[in-house]
Amino acid sequence: MTQPPRVIVVGDVITDVVAVLSGPLMAGSDTAAEIRFSGGGQAANTAAWVAAQGVDVTLVGAIGDDDAGRDRAAELERAGVDCALERIEGTATGTVVVLATEDERTMVSQRGANLRLSVAHVERALTAVPDAGHLHLSAYTLLDVGSRGAGLRALAAAREHGLTTSVDAASAAPLRRIGAAAFLSWVRDVDLLLVNADEATVLAGGLDPAAQGRALTAAARRVVVKRGAAGAVWVDRTAPVSVAPARRVAVVDVTGAGDAFAAGLLTAWLGGATASAALNRAAELGALAVSTIGARPHP
Template sequence: MVTTVAVVVGDLVTDVVAVSGQPLVAGSDIPAAVAVRGGGSGANTAAWLAASGVPTAFVGVVGADGAGADRVAELTDLGVRAVVRRAEGAATGSVVVVSHGGERTMLSDRGANLLLSPADVDAGLASGARHLHLSGYVLLAPPAREAGRYALAAARRHGLTTSVDLAAAAIMRRVGPAEILSCVEGVDLILANRQEAAVLVGEAAPAELAARLAASAGRAVVKCGAAGAVWARARGEVIEAAAQPVSVVDATGAGDAFTAGLLAAWLSGGSPAEALRAGTSLGAAAIGLIGGRPTAGDATRS
C-alpha cells in the first residue's frame, strides 16, 4: 500500500465551464464552448498532486446524489484517495464559470461543502500523511470554517506541515481580514493571488505582499498570473519567478495547478526557486485545458 504524502481538505463541485471569445453582454447571449467538469479548488489541487506523482488523499463532502457519485469517481480515476462523505438531504456543490480572455467570473453554490466537519478531517488524517493542505474556500463560512480551523490544529498536533491556499477575495472582504488571519496564523505556507493578499495585508507590490503575509506564517507565495509568482520567508529571502508563456484556453484551475506543482516540489525537498518553477510549469499546463483538472491520461504517478 502506498503511503499518503498529502491530505487536501477542501471543496468538491461540479463546474459548468463556458469559454467564450467575447465578453458577456447583459440581457443578451453570446456563443461559447460549454463543458461540465469536476471542480473545486481543493479537489483540483489534489488531482494535480496525484498527477505529479504525490500520493494524495482528498477530504470533502458531496450530496447523496448522482453528481456527488460522479465527482468522487473522477477523483478516484485520477489516483486520489477520496475520503468524501455523502450527505443525505444536501446537494453536491456547483459552480458556473464564464471564462473569457484569461479571466473568469464564477457563480457558486457551495452546497454540501458547507457541511464539512471535524469528523471528516479525522477520517482523512487517518491515512497517515505528512502534509495537510487546506483550500481557502473552507474558511469562508461556518460551519466549514470551524472544520478548517480544526484541520490545521489537528495537523500540527500530528506533526504534519501545513499550507493554505486563500480564495475568493470578494468573500474574504465580507468575512474580514482579522478572521481570516486568525485562521491561518502559524501555518507553514500561505498561498494567495494579489487580490487575496491585498485583502489581508493591504495594497503593495507582490514582493512586499509576500513578505507581509509571511509574517503570519513560515512562508508565503503570491501568485501573479502572467506576471509570475513571489516566494517570501518570514524575516528572510524573497524569490521571484516568471510565468511560462502559454496560449490561454481557460484559466479555470490554473492557480490550483500552480499550488500542486509548488507543493509537489517543496514536499520532495526542492528549493523555493525549484518549487516556484514547478508551480508555474503546472499552472501553464492547466491554462491549456478546459476545466480545472488533468485527465486520467495526464497522470505521471507510479
C-alpha cells in the same frame, strides 16, 4: 529531490459548468460559448494535480448523496486520488457556473454539501492516513461559516499529528467580507500561505508583491503571491525573496490554473526543492492548466 510524503487536501468538491465565452458577455442577449461539465472545486482540483505528479494524496471533503456526488468521487478515484468524502443526505453536491474569457473567470456558486463538512469527519479522515506528511487546506472551508469548524480542526489536527500545513486563500470577495484580521488569525503559523494578487491586497493592502509577502509572514512562515502572467513571489521569514516569471503560453481557460500551480509548488517543495525551483515547477503546471479547457489534468 526526494519523493514527497502523502498529502492530505481538505476542502471543496464541485461540479463545474464551464462556459468559455467567444467574446465579451452580452448582458440581456446571447453570447456564443463552448460549454463543458466537469469536476471542479479548489481542493478537488489541487488533489487531482498532486496525484498527476505521482504523489500519494487523500482528499477530505463533502458531497451530496446524489448522482453528481457519485460522479465526482468516481472521477477523482480514476485520477489516482484517495477519497475520504462525507456523503450528506438531503443536500446537493456543490455546483459552480464558470464564465471564462481569455484571461479572466467569473464564478456563480452553489456551495451545497461543502457547507456541511463536519469536524468529526475531518478527524476520522486524518486518523485514517498515518503516513501523511502534509495537509493543504482550501480556505473556502474557512470562509463558509458552516464548514469553518472543520477547516480550523483540520489545521489543529495536522499540527497535533506533526504534519506541515499550507492554506490557499481561495477568493478575494469572501476574504473582504470576513476581514483580514479574522482570516490571518485562523491561519497563524501555517507553513505556507498561497495568495493571488487580489487576495494579497485584501490581506496586506496595496503594497508591491514582495512587501505584501513580508507583511503576511507575520502570520504564515512562508508566503507565495501568485501574479498570473506576471509570475510569482516567494517570501520566507528567514530567507531572501525568490521571484519566478510565468510561462508564456496561449491561454484557453484559466479555470483551475491556481490549483495546478499549488500542486506543482507543494509537490516540489515537499520533495526538497528550493523556493526558486518550486516556483518554476508551479509555473509549469499553471501554464499547462491554462492551455486546456477544464480545471483538472488530462489523462
